[in-house]
Amino acid sequence: MKVNANSLRPNHVIEHEGKRYSVLKYDLILPGKGNAFIAIDMRDVSTGIKTNVRFRTQETVEKLMTEEKTCTVLFIEDDLVTLMDTETYEQFTVNLDMAGEAKPFINDGMEVSVDTVEGTVVSFSPPASVILTVAEADAVVKGQTASSSYKPAILENGIRVMVPPHVETGTKIVVSTSDCSYVERAKE
Known part of the structure; x- marks a missing residue:
């Protein structure tokens, strides 16, 4: 068109x-x-x-015209991702680079959205937000209460994100996959 x-x-x-x-x-x-x-x-x-x-x-x-379908990530090997269509159970392999900026968020067992054109995969993307564990968080700096104070943290997948002072190492948080930002503490 x-x-x-x-x-x-x-x-x-x-x-x-x-x-x-x-x-x-x-x-x-x-x-x-x-x-x-x-x-x-x-x-x-x-x-x-x-x-x-x-x-x-x-x-x-x-x-x-693209067709969107939901698939599950079975496993990741090197730069190849094996996906399974949740409706037909068909398995296929695509390059991890097709995920673009969201590449670090792709994990085994995750549901992803796959776009196809005439049966050929053109892109895939993770959900809008994912739950990740904080691997390392800086200590809180006292006296920064006049404005909203955020501190840097490194997540389990290596992404750096700014988090509120109450978030410590080992805390599970919800992260937006579109801009790699903190959303909220994960509900347990």
Whole structure:
């Protein structure tokens, strides 16, 4: 289906120069002089190579229809993830890089959302939030009560996140996978 380039968003799949690409990032650039244009970072679905392309705002591109399904991560080996479709129990393997920025959040047994185009996996993503354990948390600095004080912590998957002072090492917390931020303490 033909759409204007300014209607593209992350996770859309387009066909450009005979290849299929998954849109990773979208920026509208308004130069001081001249016409506005769209800068798009995208990944080739078949090879995984990232490229960036500029489109004029009124230029049309071929957007492909994607089908979304829920799968379970069976196991991760090197950079390959084996997934199982929860409806058909079909198993398939995809590259971990298809998860993009959410790669550190992918774990065994997790339910993920998989996008396919004509049976080919183009991307997969974890839930909006995940529960992780704090592996290391800095000590609380006294006297910072005038404003909200957060301290750095390292999670079990190696991600650094800012947490409230009451969070200690070993605490389970809910983390947003979109921006790697603290949401709340996990309910037990």
